Amino acid sequence: MKIYLAGPDVFLRDAVEIGRRKVDICAAHGLTGLYPLDNIVDLAAPDASRQIFCGNEAMMDQADAIIANLTPFRGAGADPGTVYELGYMAGRRKFCLAYSNDGAVYADRVGRFLTVTSEGGRLVDPHGLTVEDFGHSDNLMMIHALELHGCPLVTPAEMPIDLWHDLAAFEACVRMAAARLIAS
Amino acid sequence: MKIYLAGPDVFLRDAVEIGRRKVDICAAHGLTGLYPLDNIVDLAAPDASRQIFCGNEAMMDQADAIIANLTPFRGAGADPGTVYELGYMAGRRKFCLAYSNDGAVYADRVGRFLTVTSEGGRLVDPHGLTVEDFGHSDNLMMIHALELHGCPLVTPAEMPIDLWHDLAAFEACVRMAAARLIAS
Known part of the structure; x- marks a missing residue:
């Protein structure tokens, strides 16, 4: 079962490393994590950003589910790029999960x-x-999309010290995805 | 042909009036605008926000297209609730249009x-x-979704004085939707 790993994690300094950690956590639960940065893109090409889009969309189309990182990004709400992907997956009728490290x-x-x-x-x-x-904890469209098209948003009881690297809430999503996807 | 009218317009003081103006512009071009605030919701009910979600999703499911207002909202990027809806409509394979009054x-x-x-x-x-x-002008996921699943993002040559009430870019989207949807 394949899970698309959406989030502003791709903007972190250690974006590749955090992706590897997420993929490893998926594997430990019997799932295949698909991480956007694993797509091959020629960043020097004039259409680099379109290549990224097409790679991400193809990854989403082959995934059974999404785990979106909705931790607030440059303001009060989630990263719009990530939210686009959550909406897209809900529209494709895939199983939708998300977490936010700021509850x-x-x-x-x-x-x-x-x-x-x-x-x-x-x-x-x-x-x-x-x-x-x-x-x-964010706009009602994402909150109820998760509730009705997957699992309710996961937030930690206490905000972790490292908002961008703590993967406990992510792992809770992986466990829920495994329980649902491997059982079905 | 029905167009779902997405945007943080619903948060304006004159949210009902701006929706009416948008619906009128659609009608002038032979299209039916569906505006979220036209759903009937009991705001005093404990599940008011879920009622809003379900009403919006049902409206999107019956629409042929979306025109999303991606004007930056409380920060550098578009309103995540609106972006969720754009993603959902792209996932449903509906015709996607959007504008931003800040190019x-x-x-x-x-x-x-x-x-x-x-x-x-x-x-x-x-x-x-x-x-x-x-x-x-915003995250590449929205920019290329529009380009590949509808029409490129419309932005005005000059930022209008009233970012939230100027509907010239919106009307440009309506014209493109009419050209595409009524012809097909």
């Missing part, structure tokens, strides 16, 4: 970056845009 | 929020995470 409530997290005020019963940011306040 | 290059835009430095030939943010630098 804070979204509205509280927005408050770390922007001044959030209350206006006529709703929370708003400085541009007057409503801050979603359903007690979830 | 700046992503790497430049990140620089408005964070200090971006050069490190061994790549741009990095203060956490050491690579800043994507292919000259696109």
Whole structure:
């Protein structure tokens, strides 16, 4: 059973090494992890970014499931590139799993970056845009997609010291994927 | 032909009014716009956010296409909830269109929020995470999904004064959708 390993992990300094660790954890649970950086891309080519897209899409199409790293990325929410992939896999009717190493409530997290005020019963940011306040840790589309098309978002009880390298929540997803995919 | 109207527009103070304007523009081009706020949801119910998700997913499933508003939202990139929907529609093999009212290059835009430095030939943010630098205005997954599953991202030649209410780029998407969907 093949799992597509989505996340901003590919942007880390040790992106290759973290991918290897994730693939090893999958293997220990009887699963094959597919990591975007394992695609062969000519980064010097003028169409390098399209090659990356096509490689990632082909990997997703051959995978049975996705484990997306939704740890907040450059702001209050998850990495849009990763979220695109989660949506794509939900649309392909694949099994959807994800984790976030920051389990804070979204509205509280927005408050770390922007001044959030209350206006006529709703929370708003400085541009007057409503801050979603359903007690979830990110936008409701991802939260309920996971609940209804796979497994609920996994978050650690306590935020790990190293947000980008702690793989305990990732491994919890792998265990759930193995229980579901190997049984079926 | 039905178009799902995705975007953080639903978070605006005048969310209902902007939806009405978008639906009217669709109608003027012979298309039916489906706007998330037209779903009936009991916001006082304990499962309100799941009702919203299910309503949006049902709307997407009945639509032939999506026009996503990828204007940067609370940071350098697009709204993850909207991006989830774009991915979902690409996965469902629907016709994908999007616009962003800020056509700046992503790497430049990140620089408005964070200090971006050069490190061994790549741009990095203060956490050491690579800043994507292919000259696109957002993550390559969305950019090429649009190019390969619909129409390239529409951006205005000049950033409009009112980023959240200017619908010229939206209307350009509607015209492209009409040309494609009504002809087929």
